Amino acid sequence: MKDTKIEIKNLSVFFNYVQALNKINLEIQSNKVTSIIGPSGCGKTSLLRTINRMNELIKGFLHKGEVLIDGINIYDKNIDLVKLRKLVGMVFQNSNLFPKSIYENIVFAPTLQGINEKGILDEIVERVCTQAAIWKEIKDKLNSNALNLSAGQQQRLCIARTLAAEPSILLMDEPASALDPISTAKIEELILELKNEYTILLVTHNMQQAARVSDYTAFLYMGQLIEFGRTPKMFTNPINKQTEDYITGRFG
Amino acid sequence: MKNAAEILKPNHTGEFKKNFTGNIPILGIRIISYTVVLLLASVLMYIFANGIKVINWEFLLSAPRNNMTEGGIGPAVFGTLAVIFLMIVITVPLGIFAAVYINEYIKDRWLARIITISINTLAGVPSIVIGLFGLGFFVLFVGKNLDEVFNTGMLLGKPAMLWASATLGVLVLPLIIVTTVEALKSVPDIQRYAAISLGSTRWEMIKTIVLPQARSGILTGIILSISRAAGETAPLLFLGCAFFLPDLPVTYLDLGLFAIPMINPAEQFMYLSYHIFVLTTQSTNPTLTKPLQYGTATVLVFLTLLLNMTAIIYRIKFRKNLEGLRGY
Numbered sequence: 001m002k003d004t005k006i007e008i009k010n011l012s013v014f015f016n017y018v019q020a021l022n023k024i025n026l027e028i029q030s031n032k033v034t035s036i037i038g039p040s041g042c043g044k045t046s047l048l049r050t051i052n053r054m055n056e057l058i059k060g061f062l063h064k065g066e067v068l069i070d071g072i073n074i075y076d077k078n079i080d081l082v083k084l085r086k087l088v089g090m091v092f093q094n095s096n097l098f099p100k101s102i103y104e105n106i107v108f109a110p111t112l113q114g115i116n117e118k119g120i121l122d123e124i125v126e127r128v129c130t131q132a133a134i135w136k137e138i139k140d141k142l143n144s145n146a147l148n149l150s151a152g153q154q155q156r157l158c159i160a161r162t163l164a165a166e167p168s169i170l171l172m173d174e175p176a177s178a179l180d181p182i183s184t185a186k187i188e189e190l191i192l193e194l195k196n197e198y199t200i201l202l203v204t205h206n207m208q209q210a211a212r213v214s215d216y217t218a219f220l221y222m223g224q225l226i227e228f229g230r231t232p233k234m235f236t237n238p239i240n241k242q243t244e245d246y247i248t249g250r251f252g
Numbered sequence: 253m254k255n256a257a258e259i260l261k262p263n264h265t266g267e268f269k270k271n272f273t274g275n276i277p278i279l280g281i282r283i284i285s286y287t288v289v290l291l292l293a294s295v296l297m298y299i300f301a302n303g304i305k306v307i308n309w310e311f312l313l314s315a316p317r318n319n320m321t322e323g324g325i326g327p328a329v330f331g332t333l334a335v336i337f338l339m340i341v342i343t344v345p346l347g348i349f350a351a352v353y354i355n356e357y358i359k360d361r362w363l364a365r366i367i368t369i370s371i372n373t374l375a376g377v378p379s380i381v382i383g384l385f386g387l388g389f390f391v392l393f394v395g396k397n398l399d400e401v402f403n404t405g406m407l408l409g410k411p412a413m414l415w416a417s418a419t420l421g422v423l424v425l426p427l428i429i430v431t432t433v434e435a436l437k438s439v440p441d442i443q444r445y446a447a448i449s450l451g452s453t454r455w456e457m458i459k460t461i462v463l464p465q466a467r468s469g470i471l472t473g474i475i476l477s478i479s480r481a482a483g484e485t486a487p488l489l490f491l492g493c494a495f496f497l498p499d500l501p502v503t504y505l506d507l508g509l510f511a512i513p514m515i516n517p518a519e520q521f522m523y524l525s526y527h528i529f530v531l532t533t534q535s536t537n538p539t540l541t542k543p544l545q546y547g548t549a550t551v552l553v554f555l556t557l558l559l560n561m562t563a564i565i566y567r568i569k570f571r572k573n574l575e576g577l578r579g580y
Binding site: 052054057059082083085086089090092094096097098099108109112113158161162165 | 359361440442443444445446447448449450451452453456460461465573
C-alpha cells in the first residue's frame with residue numbers, strides 16, 4: 001500500500017544563483033523512514049530544509065517547483081510558516097539545546113503554542129521524554145541545565161523537544177554523526193520506534209545506518225537525484241552504476 | 253641522516269642569533285607594556301593620594317560653600333547620576349532595537365552596510381560637535397516647538413537635563429549599537445534554527461533565545477557607555493550644565509497625602525567632570541580649591557574605573573556562557 005505524505009515535484013534550489021538542487025522528484029511515504037545519502041555538498045541538507053522552509057533563513061535562497069505535504073503546496077503564499085514548522089519538526093546535526101533547564105527546553109514549543117497549565121506541560125514532558133527514551137535518565141533532574149547532559153543524551157533531548165511540538169513529519173539532519181556507537185545505536189532504535197507515529201526523513205553519511213533503519217533510500221549526487229527506491233533493493237541491487245560505486249565505497 | 257643529539261645540541265652562534273631575533277625584541281615589548289601599566293598606576297595613585305584626604309561622606313553629599321572653596325560635591329554627584337539615569341532610559345531601548353534590526357532583520361546587504369558606516373561615522377564625530385547638535389536640535393528645535401504646541405512658556409526650550417541626557421545618548425548610541433550587534437552575532441545560528449524549527453516567529457526567537465543569551469554582552473556595552481558618558485564634559489557646556497546650583501534639580505510629585513521626590517528633567521544640573529573644570533579654571537581662587545579638585549577627580553576616576561571593572565566581569569561571564577553553548 002502506498003500512502004504518500006510528501007511529494008516533491010520538479011524542485012530546483014539556488015543559493016546566490018548557484019544551483020544546489022536540480023529538478024528533484026520524490027515521493028515520501030507516510031510512516032516510513034526515508035534516508036537521503038550522498039557525498040558532502042550534494043544538497044542533502046538543502047533538500048531537507050526545503051521541507052520546513054528553513055532555507056529561507058539563508059540569504060540568496062531561491063526555489064522553483066513544488067513541495068506538497070498531504071497534497072498542499074507548502075510554498076503557497078498563504079501558508080503560515082509557524083504552523084508549517086509545528087507540523088514538520090527538525091533535529092540538527094549538533095545538539096542545539098537552549099542554555100536553560102531540561103524542563104524549559106522541552107516546554108519551549110508547547111508554551112509558544114499557548115499551553116501554560118503546569119499539569120498539561122508536565123504530562124507533555126513525561127510523554128515526549130518517554131517517547132525519546134530518555135525519561136528514566138532525566139526525570140530526577142528536570143530543573144538542571146540541559147547543557148550538562150552527555151552528547152548522546154542531549155541529542156535525544158533535542159528529539160524530545162521536537163516531539164513536544166507535536167509534528168507529524170520529522171526531519172533528521174545527521175542526528176548521530178557526532179555520537180559514539182552506543183549513543184548512535186540508541187538513536188537508531190529510537191528512529192525505528194518513532195516511525196510508527198511519524199514520517200521520518202534522515203540525512204546520513206553512514207551507509208550502514210541507512211541500511212539498518214530506513215525503508216526507502218534516495219541517493220543524491222551534485223544536486224541530482226540519481227536513484228530512489230526501497231532500501232534493501234538499493235543496497236543489494238542498485239540500478240545505477242554511480243549508486244553502486246558510492247554504496248560500496250569506490251567513490252571519490 | 254642526523255640523529256636527535258646532533259640537532260638538539262646547543263650551538264653558540266645559533267644561540268646568539270636566537271637572542272638577537274627572538275628574546276631582545278620581546279624584552280622591549282615587555283618593558284613598554286610594563287611602562288604603560290606603570291604610567292596608569294602612577295596617575296591613579298597620584299590623584300588618589302591627593303584626593304583621599306578630602307573624601308568623606310560629607311564631601312560626597314554636601315553642596316559647595318564659600319565661593320566653592322569649601323564644602324563638597326553632592327549636587328555634582330547627584331547631577332551626574334541623574335543625567336546618566338535619564339540617558340540610559342532614553343538610549344538603551346533605542347540602541348538595542350537598532351542592533352536587533354541590523355543583525356536580525358535586514359536582508360539587504362547594502363542597507364546594512366550603509367547603516368553600519370553611518371554608525372561608525374557617528375562614533376567618530378567630536379563630542380563638542382554633538383553638543384552643538386544637541387543645542388540646535390533638541391533645545392532650539394524640539395524643545396521650542398514643544399513649548400509652542402503645549403503653550404508651556406520656557407519649560408523645554410532651554411538647556412536642561414533632559415536634553416543633556418538625550419545628547420549624551422546620541423554620543424553613546426554607536427557604542428551601544430556596536431557592542432549589542434557583536435553580542436547578537438556571537439549567539440550561534442544553530443540556536444536560532446532550533447527556535448525557528450520549533451515554530452517560533454522571528455520576534456519570539458529574538459525575545460526568548462537570542463536576547464537572553466546576548467544579555468551579558470549587551471550589559472557590557474551599556475556599562476562602557478555609562479563610563480564614557482560620565483567622563484564627557486564638552487557636549488554638556490551648552491546643555492544646562494551649571495557652574496553652581498544651590499538646589500538639587502528635584503521636583504515633588506504631589507499625590508495628596510504625600511509627595512514623591514522626582515528628578516526634574518527640565519532643570520539645570522551640576523556634573524562631576526564639568527565641576528573639575530570649574531574648580532580649576534573658573535573659581536576665584538584656584539589654589540584654595542586644589543584639595544577639592546583632587547577629591548572630585550578621585551571620585552570621577554574611581555566611578556569610571558568601577559564601571560569598567562563591572563563591564564570586564566560581565567564580559568568574562570558572557571564568554572563563559574558562550575563556551576558552554578558551543579561545547580568547548
